[in-house]
Amino acid sequence: MKIALLGSGVMGSAVLSSIAAEESVTEVSVTDVRGEVARRVAGEAEDRARSEGYAVSISGGTVGAAAVRDADLIVLAVKPQHMDTLLAQISPHLPGGSPVVSIAAGLPTAYFAQRLPVGTPVVRVMPNTPATIGQGVSAISAGEHATEEHLDLVEALFARTGLVVRVPESQQSVVTGVSGSGPAYVFAMIDALAEAGTAGGLPRALALQLAAHTVAGSGAYAVESGQHPALLREAVSSPGGTTLAGLGELDERAVRAAYLAAVRSAAARADELASQLAGPADDA
Structure with a gap:
């Protein structure tokens, strides 16, 4: 071929x-x-x-x-x-x-x-x-x-x-919001985790290494395990422990809602761009 x-x-x-x-x-x-x-x-x-x-x-x-x-x-x-x-x-x-x-x-x-x-x-x-x-x-x-x-x-x-x-092609804009633009959301999270590590006294290079590998490993684990991410999150969250304290801060700042809004906004922008770019051939 x-x-x-x-x-x-x-x-x-x-x-x-x-x-x-x-x-x-x-x-x-x-x-x-x-x-x-x-x-x-x-x-x-x-x-x-x-x-x-x-x-x-x-x-x-x-x-x-x-x-x-x-x-x-x-x-x-x-x-x-x-x-x-x-x-x-x-x-x-x-x-x-x-x-x-x-x-x-x-x-x-x-x-x-x-x-x-x-x-x-x-x-x-x-x-x-x-x-x-x-x-x-x-x-x-x-x-x-x-x-x-x-x-x-x-x-x-x-x-x-x-x-x-x-x-279905009708879902391509949502796909764009989730996986097309998704890497940028993840990179922003890696940057934030590394910045927090640096603020806590870690060398910048080490903080970046820890953050990037934590995200990569967590994603791979989610794929390989096949379990719902809520169950995986619960497995890491000991009662009264450090992880629940951190998750509480994320909930307080509506991080989950921000991710939902980011995907919706990216999908809406994809629709908008499509309407601008995909006019009739005579209008090109």
């Missing part, structure tokens, strides 16, 4: 690493308006693929019709504000029936249906930044012409970026 990856930024590079590991992929063409960046990213990925035994050829260059003309699948990894220009360039050259995968935040599949040949299968993916180390979350949704087989294929291609889940 030949894949065209359009865009070689952080998320595009993360997707490339996962795609290259899928055994059905034989060739990946990485393109970008910054041709030298695409060539560098492709070269690094090809070296990695070779060292790990993947039988895939990876090349890089500037965006053009040749990148998509014979592709079996096209991945769009450019910023939303650049998507109109890209689609105008490639739409006349897309192979009939080849699925298009978008990882552009906020753009619904209807946006692509207006700008691509009629009947083009589109799959929308919302990844997050931990995907760059294979610990991310990617939520996928099918457009009007995408089938179960297309979703299966995208799941396989994104498997090495971390957890892949399927959601």
Whole structure:
């Protein structure tokens, strides 16, 4: 299978690493308006693929019709504000029936249906930044012409970026609020924990190390145990102990309510951005 990856930024590079590991992929063409960046990213990925035994050829260059003309699948990894220009360039050259995968935040599949040949299968993916180390979350949704087989294929291609889940497209904004923006909430928590440790007399580097590993370990434990987080919290909270004292402070300051509000606000902003970006093609 030949894949065209359009865009070689952080998320595009993360997707490339996962795609290259899928055994059905034989060739990946990485393109970008910054041709030298695409060539560098492709070269690094090809070296990695070779060292790990993947039988895939990876090349890089500037965006053009040749990148998509014979592709079996096209991945769009450019910023939303650049998507109109890209689609105008490639739409006349897309192979009939080849699925298009978008990882552009906020753009619904209807946006692509207006700008691509009629009947083009589109799959929308919302990844997050931990995907760059294979610990991310990617939520996928099918457009009007995408089938179960297309979703299966995208799941396989994104498997090495971390957890892949399927959601109705109507839930993508909430997904953005939870897992898309979620890493920033967690980073803010790590920073706050480290700051508290430093205020208590710990060296800054040690405080950061303790905070980051505590969050990473707690998340891994929650996933592996499969238990409800309330039960895990209770297991740490001895009656009259230190943890309950700390949790009392969080409750007093409505930290839980703040997280709920943060997700709602991020989801609402995702809806707002989608409405701004996804107007009719004639308005572009």
